[in-house]
Amino acid sequence: MDIYTRTLAPRFSKLLAKREGELRSILHATGDFAVQAPEAQAREVLDFKDMAVEETQSVVDEAKADHALEELEQVVAARKRLTEQTYGECLDCGEPIDLRRLMAMPATPFCTACQGIHEHGRGVGARRPTLHLGKGKSS
Numbered sequence: 001m002d003i004y005t006r007t008l009a010p011r012f013s014k015l016l017a018k019r020e021g022e023l024r025s026i027l028h029a030t031g032d033f034a035v036q037a038p039e040a041q042a043r044e045v046l047d048f049k050d051m052a053v054e055e056t057q058s059v060v061d062e063a064k065a066d067h068a069l070e071e072l073e074q075v076v077a078a079r080k081r082l083t084e085q086t087y088g089e090c091l092d093c094g095e096p097i098d099l100r101r102l103m104a105m106p107a108t109p110f111c112t113a114c115q116g117i118h119e120h121g122r123g124v125g126a127r128r129p130t131l132h133l134g135k136g137k138s139s
C-alpha cells in the first residue's frame with residue numbers, strides 16, 4: 001500500500017485547512033460558536049458541546065453540530081500532528097495509515113483496523129448493547 005511521506009505535507013495541510021473551514025462554517029450555521037485559536041479549539045469545543053446539548057432548538061442541527069465538532073477536533077489534532085511530523089501514523093498501533101484512507105479522511109487518527117475497534121467500542125450511530133461473548137464458549 002502507499003503510505004504518507006513528508007513530501008505530501010503541504011498537500012494534506014491544504015486539505016485539512018479546507019476541511020477546518022468547512023466545519024467552522026457548519027458550526028456557525030448551527031449555533032453561535034466562537035472561533036478560537038487552533039490551540040484552544042480542541043478544549044473549547046468540548047464546552048460548546050455541553051452548551052449545544054442544553055440549548056438545542058433542532059435535533060437535526062444538534063446532530064449535525066455534534067458531528068462537526070467531533071470532526072473539527074480531529075482536524076485540529078491532525079494539523080498539529082502534521083506540524084509535529086507524526087502525521088500519517090496510527091495513534092493506536094503506530095503503523096502507517098494507508099494513503100488512500102488519508103486522502104479520503106485526512107483527519108483520521110487511526111488505521112483501518114484500529115478505527116474498526118474504536119467504532120465498535122463507541123457504538124457510533126446505533127444503540128446496540130455491547131456483547132462480550134468469548135469465542136468457543138457455549139454459555
Ligand SMILES: [Zn+2]
Nearest residue numbers: 090093111114
Ligand atoms: Zn492502528
